[in-house]
Amino acid sequence: MARAEWIAIDWGTSNLRVWAMQGATVLNAASSDRGMGRLDRDGFEPALVDLIGDWIDGPTMAVACGMVGSRQGWVEAPYATVPCAALPEGMVRAPAADPRLTVWVIPGLRQMSPADVMRGEETQIAGFLALNPGWDGVICLPGTHTKWVHVSAGEVISFQTFMTGELFSVIGTQTVLRHSISADGWDEAAYGQGLDDSFSRPERLAARLFSLRAEALVSTLSPTAARARLSGLLIGSELAAAKPYWLGQQVAVIGAGTVAGLYIKALAAQHVPAIQADGERATLAGLTAAWRKLKEI
Amino acid sequence: MARAEWIAIDWGTSNLRVWAMQGATVLNAASSDRGMGRLDRDGFEPALVDLIGDWIDGPTMAVACGMVGSRQGWVEAPYATVPCAALPEGMVRAPAADPRLTVWVIPGLRQMSPADVMRGEETQIAGFLALNPGWDGVICLPGTHTKWVHVSAGEVISFQTFMTGELFSVIGTQTVLRHSISADGWDEAAYGQGLDDSFSRPERLAARLFSLRAEALVSTLSPTAARARLSGLLIGSELAAAKPYWLGQQVAVIGAGTVAGLYIKALAAQHVPAIQADGERATLAGLTAAWRKLKEI
Numbered sequence: 084m085a086r087a088e089w090i091a092i093d094w095g096t097s098n099l100r101v102w103a104m105q106g107a108t109v110l111n112a113a114s115s116d117r118g119m120g121r122l123d124r125d126g127f128e129p130a131l132v133d134l135i136g137d138w139i140d141g142p143t144m145a146v147a148c149g150m151v152g153s154r155q156g157w158v159e160a161p162y163a164t165v166p167c168a169a170l171p172e173g174m175v176r177a178p179a180a181d182p183r184l185t186v187w188v189i190p191g192l193r194q195m196s197p198a199d200v201m202r203g204e205e206t207q208i209a210g211f212l213a214l215n216p217g218w219d220g221v222i223c224l225p226g227t228h229t230k231w232v233h234v235s236a237g238e239v240i241s242f243q244t245f246m247t248g249e250l251f252s253v254i255g256t257q258t259v260l261r262h263s264i265s266a267d268g269w270d271e272a273a274y275g276q277g278l279d280d281s282f283s284r285p286e287r288l289a290a291r292l293f294s295l296r297a298e299a300l301v302s303t304l305s306p307t308a309a310r311a312r313l314s315g316l317l318i319g320s321e322l323a324a325a326k327p328y329w330l331g332q333q334v335a336v337i338g339a340g341t342v343a344g345l346y347i348k349a350l351a352a353q354h355v356p357a358i359q360a361d362g363e364r365a366t367l368a369g370l371t372a373a374w375r376k377l378k379e380i
Numbered sequence: 381m382a383r384a385e386w387i388a389i390d391w392g393t394s395n396l397r398v399w400a401m402q403g404a405t406v407l408n409a410a411s412s413d414r415g416m417g418r419l420d421r422d423g424f425e426p427a428l429v430d431l432i433g434d435w436i437d438g439p440t441m442a443v444a445c446g447m448v449g450s451r452q453g454w455v456e457a458p459y460a461t462v463p464c465a466a467l468p469e470g471m472v473r474a475p476a477a478d479p480r481l482t483v484w485v486i487p488g489l490r491q492m493s494p495a496d497v498m499r500g501e502e503t504q505i506a507g508f509l510a511l512n513p514g515w516d517g518v519i520c521l522p523g524t525h526t527k528w529v530h531v532s533a534g535e536v537i538s539f540q541t542f543m544t545g546e547l548f549s550v551i552g553t554q555t556v557l558r559h560s561i562s563a564d565g566w567d568e569a570a571y572g573q574g575l576d577d578s579f580s581r582p583e584r585l586a587a588r589l590f591s592l593r594a595e596a597l598v599s600t601l602s603p604t605a606a607r608a609r610l611s612g613l614l615i616g617s618e619l620a621a622a623k624p625y626w627l628g629q630q631v632a633v634i635g636a637g638t639v640a641g642l643y644i645k646a647l648a649a650q651h652v653p654a655i656q657a658d659g660e661r662a663t664l665a666g667l668t669a670a671w672r673k674l675k676e677i
Contacts, residue, residue, distance in 0.1 A: 162598070198594035228556070228590060244590040246555060253550045258543060259525070286582035290621040293525060293541040297495035301459070324587040
């Protein structure tokens, strides 16, 4: 196969994803479950070389984003402070013993007040802006920790993180509600009901959770409907709290498939039209933008 | 030692507590970790006899409350539907092979709309009412699943469950916040701050959780302060949602020590004076009232 001109790396807590790149073109892709959370400092280089060893035969640059740059990562890439460009100065070189590899890590962003941090999403934002030059508005990045990001004139102005995905997971699997909630399946009406309930009376979220269990016991709430209603309750509550972000703004939701669709549906119910952008495409565009900056140095 | 006249049993999901009783007087007490959650149907009688075998030498009545009466318990004691007395008709006899034992199980209460259920707290409510005849108002029973209960003319009128205790536990130990939250310790100012934040703007709860992590990363929030603030955020949110219960009512908080104190402090901040009643005393008074009813049969 063709030798990679450079390597794109998305290295999160749980997963490592790599692409062999020629300019902005993907030649090959691979992934493993050797995320930052499973590695100690000496484990990063072997985990990377295992995936990309066959793609390189001489000096090659690699550009990485995500938790690989955290204090517990391969090398700490200190946060840049907003407002700033999504791809600010301050990429940090990771120590690699393999003489073929030059690995750069993109810094995350932080906000001093209210305190907030991101690692990885800044690269998707930079990629989205590279694909949509001049775009101003609010970017929503759903996930384990959903981010709402106000972008203007090419800079990240402010952002806010919601633990909605993680709350959905722990409430649905680690609390008493697990007895009443299915592991998969969906009920669109129940999702809409949860969304409405919680958006219109967000202060009652705490009161509504146990009712998922109680309705299963005294009434006929199905485990599938309970799952969708829990999702609606949590996303509705998030939307109520994130209103200062999306109200009167154009919104882009960056992410794949199902979860991004839930946010777009929730925004539509508030008469906020939102465009959806592919998450992997945004990541690759952001890593490519970072690689171009490094080539210029 | 003196033979027990009867046996009082509080049998929850996690623990089994028993008392050797003479009328309303405690002769002896014991407990084990053989809660309902760890037993199959054949395991209940041996778990009980292991604790009380030495206290009985002839036919003895035992009265039990809690999850022992759930569908997964020793015998199902079907819910009574509110409004009704805290100790309604419908105690169910559990099948015991030991000829000395007659074991009665107190039914839980259910509410059809909004759906809700309790098992065990109804006995504490009955006990509190036995100790405070004619009391009308709202009873708050803090715990893994906190209950707010409207009581009038000796009946339970309505109630609502909040998963506050369980949410505190899973959010503090099973999510990313665990890295920023201590396992114990306390910071009174941080508790008050979380309480105020969340009570005054409950719709922002979802936004405030991740800030506990972010402030630890970009600022100087201590793990102890983060723990107290999380508690304040969740209790403040509960208080906002439970306002229809406590507003303009006299309130009694039934429970031991620390957690009951947190609720009393939170209510005091809203200018609601609340009395505190001991949980174990209420349980024993409720079981004693049930035993007296059974003796009359």
